[in-house]
Amino acid sequence: xxxxxxxxxxxxxxxxxxxxxxxxxxxxxxxxxxxxxxxxxxxxxxxxxxxxxxxxxxxxxxxxxxxxxxxxxxxxxxxxxxxxxxxxxxxxxxxxxxxxxxxxxxxxx
Numbered sequence: 001x002x003x004x005x006x007x008x009x010x011x012x013x014x015x016x017x018x019x020x021x022x023x024x025x026x027x028x029x030x031x032x033x034x035x036x037x038x039x040x041x042x043x044x045x046x047x048x049x050x051x052x053x054x055x056x057x058x059x060x061x062x063x064x065x066x067x068x069x070x071x072x073x074x075x076x077x078x079x080x081x082x083x084x085x086x087x088x089x090x091x092x093x094x095x096x097x098x099x100x101x102x103x104x105x106x107x108x109x
Contacts, residue, residue: 004029023091024084031087039082041089043071 007025011018027034047068054061074082 003032020088020091024088027087027091028084034080034083034087037083037086037090039074039079039084039086041071041074041082041086043068047071 007028011021011025051065051068
């Protein structure tokens with residue numbers, strides 16, 4: 001599949017423009033395999049704490065829980081989808097991927 005072309009369809013094929021799709025298309029055009037990304041993401045204490053509180057209070061927080069589990073699973077079997085996500089997060093300039101050697105027990109590893 002021609003992923004840069006597919007990303008272009010996503011970003012130009014709809015009625016509304018999307019900055020995340022713009023950035024993803026640019027990233028895929030620059031590095032089709034995303035080989036420079038590991039796709040591993042550390043979770044933060046806030047995500048774990050919020051998810052635990054939601055369980056304790058019997059309040060559904062499905063998106064937060066899914067994000068927490070995705071981050072956790074990325075450390076054991078990062079795939080292409082997780083590399084795309086890591087690249088997108090880098091583009092947001094707030095969630096930079098840490099090299100695997102820098103992930104610690106504090107990060108959930």
